[in-house]
Amino acid sequence: MTQHLSEADVRGIAEYTRIGLTAEEVVAMTADLNAIIDSLAPITEFDLDGVEPTFHPIGDLSNVMRDDAVRGSFTQAVALKNAPKQESGSFLIPSILGEGGDR
Numbered sequence: 579m580t581q582h583l584s585e586a587d588v589r590g591i592a593e594y595t596r597i598g599l600t601a602e603e604v605v606a607m608t609a610d611l612n613a614i615i616d617s618l619a620p621i622t623e624f625d626l627d628g629v630e631p632t633f634h635p636i637g638d639l640s641n642v643m644r645d646d647a648v649r650g651s652f653t654q655a656v657a658l659k660n661a662p663k664q665e666s667g668s669f670l671i672p673s674i675l676g677e678g679g680d681r
Contacts, residue, residue: 582615583608 588608592599599607654667663670 580616581608581612583611 585604585608588604588611589599592604592607658664658667658669661669
């Protein structure tokens with residue numbers, strides 16, 4: 579097995595991703611990641627001459643979202659109609675910090 583990543587690489591990745599690893603875990607993770615990289619080696623043996631690159635592995639997939647369209651919306655009165663509490667055209671919600679009361 580070729581070592582693609584060093585223990586220093588794994589420590590750097592762990593630090594970047596804020597994953598705390600012990601020294602033993604760094605050794606094990608280094609071996610595991612290098613084994614994963616080695617398991618992908620057969621991919622490099624495929625003959626890809628003449629194969630056009632694709633944007634998506636499924637092929638000719640396109641965006642299926644609808645076009646943006648201007649539509650009517652709720653009025654302020656309708657939006658506040660079922661609000662348990664309101665004041666000056668705004669929703670009042672229970673405070674979760676501080677002294678309490680509605681905000």
